[in-house]
Amino acid sequence: MIQIVEDKIFILNGHKITYALFVNKLGFLQNLYFGEKVDNNFLYSLQEEWDKKTPAADDLNKDMYFDTMPSECAFYGRGDYNEPSIIVHRNDGSEMSRFRYAGYEVKKCIPALKGMPCVRGGGESLFVTLKDDFSGIKIVLHYLVFDDFDIVARGCEIINTGNDCVTLRRAFSFCLQFEDIDYSLLCLSGGWARERAPETNKLGHGITKIQSTRGISSHQFNPFIALVKDDCGEETGKCIGFELLYSGSFSLCAEVNGNDKLRVYGGINEMNFTWMLHPAESFETPQILISYSNNGIGYLSRQYANFLREKIINPQYVYKERPIVINNWEATYFNFDEKKICEIIEAASKLNIDTFVLDDGWFGKRNLDNAALGDWVVNETKLKGGLNTIIQKCNECGMKFGLWFEPEMVSEDSDLYRAHPEFAVGKRDIEPARSRTQLVLDFTKQEVVDYVFNAVSEILKTYQISYVKWDMNRSLSEFYSTGLDYSRQGEFSHRYVLGVYSLAERLMSAFPDIFFEGCAGGGGRFDAGMLYYFPQIWTSDNTDAIDRCKIQWGTSYAYPISAMSCHVSVCPNHQTNRTTPFSTRGAIASLGATGYELDATKLTDEEKNAVIVQIDNYKRIRDLIVHGDLYRIRNPFSGSEFCEIVVSKDKKSTYGVYLALEDSSETQVCLSGLDQKYVYRDIKTGVDYSGKLLMEQGFDIPILKKYETYVFELKVL
Numbered sequence: 001m002i003q004i005v006e007d008k009i010f011i012l013n014g015h016k017i018t019y020a021l022f023v024n025k026l027g028f029l030q031n032l033y034f035g036e037k038v039d040n041n042f043l044y045s046l047q048e049e050w051d052k053k054t055p056a057a058d059d060l061n062k063d064m065y066f067d068t069m070p071s072e073c074a075f076y077g078r079g080d081y082n083e084p085s086i087i088v089h090r091n092d093g094s095e096m097s098r099f100r101y102a103g104y105e106v107k108k109c110i111p112a113l114k115g116m117p118c119v120r121g122g123g124e125s126l127f128v129t130l131k132d133d134f135s136g137i138k139i140v141l142h143y144l145v146f147d148d149f150d151i152v153a154r155g156c157e158i159i160n161t162g163n164d165c166v167t168l169r170r171a172f173s174f175c176l177q178f179e180d181i182d183y184s185l186l187c188l189s190g191g192w193a194r195e196r197a198p199e200t201n202k203l204g205h206g207i208t209k210i211q212s213t214r215g216i217s218s219h220q221f222n223p224f225i226a227l228v229k230d231d232c233g234e235e236t237g238k239c240i241g242f243e244l245l246y247s248g249s250f251s252l253c254a255e256v257n258g259n260d261k262l263r264v265y266g267g268i269n270e271m272n273f274t275w276m277l278h279p280a281e282s283f284e285t286p287q288i289l290i291s292y293s294n295n296g297i298g299y300l301s302r303q304y305a306n307f308l309r310e311k312i313i314n315p316q317y318v319y320k321e322r323p324i325v326i327n328n329w330e331a332t333y334f335n336f337d338e339k340k341i342c343e344i345i346e347a348a349s350k351l352n353i354d355t356f357v358l359d360d361g362w363f364g365k366r367n368l369d370n371a372a373l374g375d376w377v378v379n380e381t382k383l384k385g386g387l388n389t390i391i392q393k394c395n396e397c398g399m400k401f402g403l404w405f406e407p408e409m410v411s412e413d414s415d416l417y418r419a420h421p422e423f424a425v426g427k428r429d430i431e432p433a434r435s436r437t438q439l440v441l442d443f444t445k446q447e448v449v450d451y452v453f454n455a456v457s458e459i460l461k462t463y464q465i466s467y468v469k470w471d472m473n474r475s476l477s478e479f480y481s482t483g484l485d486y487s488r489q490g491e492f493s494h495r496y497v498l499g500v501y502s503l504a505e506r507l508m509s510a511f512p513d514i515f516f517e518g519c520a521g522g523g524g525r526f527d528a529g530m531l532y533y534f535p536q537i538w539t540s541d542n543t544d545a546i547d548r549c550k551i552q553w554g555t556s557y558a559y560p561i562s563a564m565s566c567h568v569s570v571c572p573n574h575q576t577n578r579t580t581p582f583s584t585r586g587a588i589a590s591l592g593a594t595g596y597e598l599d600a601t602k603l604t605d606e607e608k609n610a611v612i613v614q615i616d617n618y619k620r621i622r623d624l625i626v627h628g629d630l631y632r633i634r635n636p637f638s639g640s641e642f643c644e645i646v647v648s649k650d651k652k653s654t655y656g657v658y659l660a661l662e663d664s665s666e667t668q669v670c671l672s673g674l675d676q677k678y679v680y681r682d683i684k685t686g687v688d689y690s691g692k693l694l695m696e697q698g699f700d701i702p703i704l705k706k707y708e709t710y711v712f713e714l715k716v717l
């Protein structure tokens with residue numbers, strides 16, 4: 001709910017939070033409060049305190065005051081020495097700005113961003129307009145709040161109302177100042193095959209910057225950070241989260257300044273960023289989801305999971321039963337023909353797998369990773385009878401068919417590149433930087449996006465396809481387009497992302513019945529922006545259950561488990577060479593959108609039976625996976641156990657997986673999120689437990705050998 005007091009205090013109340021801002025005596029918009037829900041009187045007293053500290057309106061020597069003012073939009077060149085939110089470069093070279101409050105509006109709808117993912121439907125929005133005292137720049141900050149969430153979504157639109165062209169040198173989505181600096185910063189860091197490991201470091205004076213400069217949100221850092229108190233655990237303690245709805249280069253910063261204030265800000269990465277605004281043009285920033293929890297990081301994660309499911313992910317698919325996929329990548333890599341694929345399909349269908357996804361290597365002259373990207377025509381030499389043979393086999397076996405694409409890429413050895421070298425990113429007289437022997441297509445060019453749309457659509461129209469895996473296997477390196485003027489090269493990175501979003505939007509609208517899965521060399525673009533288009537994303541190329549339990553644990557800090565594609569693969573594992581029990585691989589893969597990444601024809605009878613049982617069990621719990629709440633019970637990063645449970649919204653059913661990372665003796669794990677009053681029956685043993693006992697004394701886990709799992713289901717009957 002949004003309340004406006006005396007046209008100058010703006011109070012946004014969510015489920016258990018309050019976010020308040022106000023216009024101070026000098027006419028500047030400053031933050032008043034963000035945290036646990038408080039009553040208005042408390043906010044009024046805070047405002048009085050600030051009024052006392054604010055210099056008189058006519059005292060022009062007091063500009064240095066801005067250095068400590070909790071600005072909602074920090075401006076440059078007037079004595080605020082923290083990093084600015086927005087920098088406007090004018091044609092005389094000057095950049096100083098002073099953004100002053102100029103009005104507000106409350107709307108019952110939420111802003112739809114042009115060509116970018118954004119919060120969907122419902123809610124109430126506050127639009128606050130600021131005007132620059134020194135240029136024609138107007139900024140409309142927008143704030144969205146929902147009665148049933150502890151999340152405030154923020155973003156802004158920057159409009160050039162002047163007569164001259166200006167260039168934005170920075171356009172961050174938000175800025176928020178805290179008086180308390182005693183926090184640690186949690187980020188999700190990693191690399192290929194080890195994505196999103198939570199890391200927490202105490203904030204000292206200076207700037208801590210979490211960023212991607214790679215043109216994608218990246219394996220290295222995720223666009224999510226949280227401020228956490230020292231005593232913040234899974235279910236107790238205070239933390240504040242920031243999750244950006246963006247899939248390109250980003251920065252999220254926490255700055256503790258010499259005045260002992262903490263500012264958090266960020267958005268599109270300012271490195272190499274400029275954006276030209278002609279008169280009457282405007283620029284929209286991505287949205288940031290800010291959340292507060294006084295009940296630990298677990299509660300914060302559930303807020304994000306619920307919010308993404310309700311407000312970001314495509315409603316057509318978000319709560320739908322996910323296909324149980326078998327993918328041939330680790331089974332065959334590039335080495336397959338139609339006979340091999342049909343054998344896998346037939347074997348998989350007997351195991352009750354419902355969708356076959358044909359991965360890389362089906363098109364052009366693609367027999368290795370050095371050719372044919374961009375040539376989206378079926379390789380009928382490799383696949384006799386083309387895709388029809390395979391789709392017909394799927395039909396005969398009662399399975400659906402899915403297909404891999406890498407729409408944003410081109411190989412130099414491809415018909416597309418030979419015909420259109422100018423489609424690739426880069427400068428023609430400079431040798432391109434290669435990665436996986438491929439180049440990136442220049443998605444800042446409309447003709448390139450159109451070409452890819454037509455080529456991919458042709459395949460999707462021609463064949464009976466129910467699932468698409470959209471991959472993206474390298475970071476961008478040359479942030480340069482031959483299609484942009486000298487003065488617009490700084491727009492390249494963001495324009496590329498807009499090109500990706502526009503292709504996703506067009507494909508999704510043209511083929512609404514196709515389920516799209518995202519991927520970027522595993523989890524290199526796992527972010528809320530991509531989830532707007534793709535209800536699930538391939539979490540990591542690392543399918544080793546032991547590494548995966550960590551990757552999935554870290555990913556769940558900011559994303560719902562239903563968004564994570566998790567497959568069972570063979571052992572020794574192709575990425576780590578580790579051998580784990582088949583049941584362990586199934587159990588870890590069941591904590592997400594489950595599937596298989598193996599050659600079903602090569603499974604032993606015992607493994608085949610195990611798959612049948614795993615799928616049977618998964619079908620029983622898959623409703624919990626898409627609707628339920630995740631509770632992280634044992635942290636694999638800090639001990640020799642992993643345990644997560646998923647609890648239904650009505651708290652009447654629970655599914656849990658415990659994994660021993662070392663040989664373990666009998667132990668108990670205290671569960672969270674249950675109802676103390678309920679009696680839960682262990683479906684396997686028939687034993688009844690009270691919710692109170694399960695939460696306070698724990699649930700019994702038997703003796704396990706290293707890498708064994710114990711899976712349990714508890715139900716109120």
Ligand code: GLA
Binds near residue numbers: 519541
């Ligand atoms: C990436 C993906 C894999 C697979 C290969 C194919 O690495 O993450 O799942 O699709 O590309 O080249």
